[in-house]
Amino acid sequence: MDVDALSQALITIKGVGPQTVHKLAKLGIYHAEDALFHFPIRYEDRTHISSIGSVQPGDKALIHGEILSSEVRIGRRRSLATIISDNTGELTIRQFHFSASQQRNLKRGLWVQCFGELREGPSGPELIHPEYRILTGPDKVISETSLTAIYPTTSGLGQATWRNLINAVLLKKEKHIPELISSEILRGLKLPTLLEALYLIHQPPNGTDTVALMNGVHPAQLRLAFEELLAHYLALREYRTKRQLHSAVIIPRNIELWPRLKKNLGFDLTRSQEKTICEVFTDLSSPRPCLRLIQGDVGCGKTVVAAAAALAVIESGSQVVLMAPTELLSEQHFQTFTEWFKDFGILPVWLTGRLTSKERQRVRESLASGSSKLAIGTHALFQEDVRYMDLGLVVVDEQHRFGVRQRLAMRDKGRNGDKLPHQLIMTATPIPRSLTMVLCADMDVSVIDEMPPGRQPIETVVMPNTRRHEIQQRVSSACKNGEKVYWVCSIISESDVLDAEAAVERAQSLKVDLPELRIALLHGRTQPSEKEATMKAFRAGDVDLLVATTVIEVGVDVPDATLMVIENAERLGLAQLHQLRGRIGRSDRQSVCVLMYQSPLSAVARDRLTLLKRSNDGFEISRKDLDLRGPGEILGFRQSGSPEFRIVDLGRHKVVTNWVKQAADLLYKENPELIPRLIHRWLNVVNRSPHV
Numbered sequence: 001m002d003v004d005a006l007s008q009a010l011i012t013i014k015g016v017g018p019q020t021v022h023k024l025a026k027l028g029i030y031h032a033e034d035a036l037f038h039f040p041i042r043y044e045d046r047t048h049i050s051s052i053g054s055v056q057p058g059d060k061a062l063i064h065g066e067i068l069s070s071e072v073r074i075g076r077r078r079s080l081a082t083i084i085s086d087n088t089g090e091l092t093i094r095q096f097h098f099s100a101s102q103q104r105n106l107k108r109g110l111w112v113q114c115f116g117e118l119r120e121g122p123s124g125p126e127l128i129h130p131e132y133r134i135l136t137g138p139d140k141v142i143s144e145t146s147l148t149a150i151y152p153t154t155s156g157l158g159q160a161t162w163r164n165l166i167n168a169v170l171l172k173k174e175k176h177i178p179e180l181i182s183s184e185i186l187r188g189l190k191l192p193t194l195l196e197a198l199y200l201i202h203q204p205p206n207g208t209d210t211v212a213l214m215n216g217v218h219p220a221q222l223r224l225a226f227e228e229l230l231a232h233y234l235a236l237r238e239y240r241t242k243r244q245l246h247s248a249v250i251i252p253r254n255i256e257l258w259p260r261l262k263k264n265l266g267f268d269l270t271r272s273q274e275k276t277i278c279e280v281f282t283d284l285s286s287p288r289p290c291l292r293l294i295q296g297d298v299g300c301g302k303t304v305v306a307a308a309a310a311l312a313v314i315e316s317g318s319q320v321v322l323m324a325p326t327e328l329l330s331e332q333h334f335q336t337f338t339e340w341f342k343d344f345g346i347l348p349v350w351l352t353g354r355l356t357s358k359e360r361q362r363v364r365e366s367l368a369s370g371s372s373k374l375a376i377g378t379h380a381l382f383q384e385d386v387r388y389m390d391l392g393l394v395v396v397d398e399q400h401r402f403g404v405r406q407r408l409a410m411r412d413k414g415r416n417g418d419k420l421p422h423q424l425i426m427t428a429t430p431i432p433r434s435l436t437m438v439l440c441a442d443m444d445v446s447v448i449d450e451m452p453p454g455r456q457p458i459e460t461v462v463m464p465n466t467r468r469h470e471i472q473q474r475v476s477s478a479c480k481n482g483e484k485v486y487w488v489c490s491i492i493s494e495s496d497v498l499d500a501e502a503a504v505e506r507a508q509s510l511k512v513d514l515p516e517l518r519i520a521l522l523h524g525r526t527q528p529s530e531k532e533a534t535m536k537a538f539r540a541g542d543v544d545l546l547v548a549t550t551v552i553e554v555g556v557d558v559p560d561a562t563l564m565v566i567e568n569a570e571r572l573g574l575a576q577l578h579q580l581r582g583r584i585g586r587s588d589r590q591s592v593c594v595l596m597y598q599s600p601l602s603a604v605a606r607d608r609l610t611l612l613k614r615s616n617d618g619f620e621i622s623r624k625d626l627d628l629r630g631p632g633e634i635l636g637f638r639q640s641g642s643p644e645f646r647i648v649d650l651g652r653h654k655v656v657t658n659w660v661k662q663a664a665d666l667l668y669k670e671n672p673e674l675i676p677r678l679i680h681r682w683l684n685v686v687n688r689s690p691h692v
Helices: 018-025 032-036 100-105 159-176 183-189 194-202 210-214 219-243 257-264 271-284 302-315 327-344 357-369 404-412 433-439 465-480 496-513 528-540 574-581 603-614 618-629 654-670 672-683
Strands: 042-044 060-074 078-085 090-095 111-121 124-128 131-135 148-150 291-296 319-323 349-351 374-377 391-397 422-427 444-448 459-464 484-488 519-522 545-548 561-566 592-597
Touching: 032 159, 042 210, 060 090, 078 111, 090 111, 148 159, 159 194, 183 654, 194 219, 210 219, 219 433, 219 654, 219 672, 257 302, 257 327, 271 291, 271 302, 271 422, 271 444, 291 302, 302 319, 302 327, 302 391, 302 422, 302 444, 319 327, 327 349, 327 374, 327 528, 349 357, 391 404, 433 654, 459 465, 459 603, 465 484, 465 561, 465 592, 496 519, 496 545, 519 528, 561 574, 574 592, 574 603, 574 618, 592 603, 603 618, 654 672
Parallel strands: 090 124, 291 422, 291 444, 319 374, 319 391, 349 374, 391 422, 459 592, 484 545, 484 561, 519 545, 561 592
Antiparallel strands: 042 148, 060 078, 060 111, 078 090, 111 124, 111 131
């Protein structure tokens, strides 16, 4: 098996020039193997001609017809409109960007073949900028022999380039594609070989189960998803083994500060909290670095666990950092820990991007000298110029908001020779057990599955925005009764500017409709000092109604907020809606969350809102969210600096998780030499360069 042939640079492949190589490099593709493992995101059926009369708006189809006319039309936008017919109907090919040669070539009386999505235009059905070719006659249609793969790409790399490249690589390299899964495992799972799977994925032949392929559950897709997930699992097990070779500061269990804080908290811990704290203390007393994932629903009390661990480490003489994804959440942690720890003479420092250079310098000096034992902040905590005297514990809150490399950068701040700091990773997004077992294989896991006593379940109601006046009256009544209310605005955009505009407009309209209320505004573009003042006023009762974007999704804690209205709730995912809803219901008062939607609802959106209305169970909601959207939002695979699955979709490929651990055990026993090659194939491709 010629492994080097697969590592051959793409420039040596016919048809791949320097410009194409440069564009492929933007996608992390340098070698033949990289291209083979760049998978289609969907498929199009160009295997047969459809009659114009049979195609419905929204359908993608291959059609052909005779050109009846072709002319430039001047409307709101200048376009080249070409009308074609096949005797079953007529449609218009419309091009807003066209050349003089295209205008000349599309002549009346010629036949043309085109592929695209049919839309209803102002004067009948249209294809906007379809792929097309001029035919020499009505019977000269050229159809594909297999489904056409559509690849994720970058500017300047068309789909034809991808198909030609993949075809060239398969033809030239098929004898050199190493099979790294034993035939025993493949037979047991009834899966095809790697070569069979790659051919089918890239060039599905006639007779392929197109329904299974389109849904991502064809045996070829399961085969590749299995190998990719197995590689991730093996990498995590290897990482766990390597971590155990390092040492860590031993934190004695006979501590005094935590029992004193526990006694003065003013509330009792749940059994889950007590159990998790015990597990954490056991980890900290080990000479090996702890890496524990603490997961639990919003409001279950993970912060108290972090406080117990932090006190133990500080009492032993080492430093602690707590990293949060937003300034708002980090500031809240700073205030909470300052209040809890004041009787022990422990004064936390706060480090975020908003500090002045003089303030930042003072914090940096205190951390480098060891005079500050607890630092709380955002990613600013692990910037290059920040040093720690003796970092013993890193706590990462809402870990899915950070990339894996960001978390490792924080850990490496505490590296001293072979000594590493202990790590606690907290998430309020409950992770399904099957996903935890495979993708958290490097961590120990604690689950806090109880809520603090006395809390009432949040009542969730779903209402159309046509009842906005009724909802506003409900808000007014709640505020008059002394309750605090959130009004959350969301739009279909990840733009801070657009989100802010939506919130500003809603705040203005609510001030007009509800002049008796004190209304404040909070969004991602609010200045930090203004944001801090707004939250203080809201907590103190000087603001009745807080209009905000989803910036309040994580960690904001105002116990006497009892009503939340989420506008355009159909646009948000389940996990995000559940996180937002968790900002209320944090006291013994009945709380209500109103999910307001714009009609008509899609079937998926209706299912989401119905589930939220029925359930407050974060694990059930997380499982459903996984089915709908995959694991990216849960574990942060789409965050900067972390690996992204190339074919695995845990929503579709849940069955694969059941195979991974047993296959890994067999590999360790029978073929351990294949393990580094599997990991390299799936996890190292994006980091390779032609010189590696």
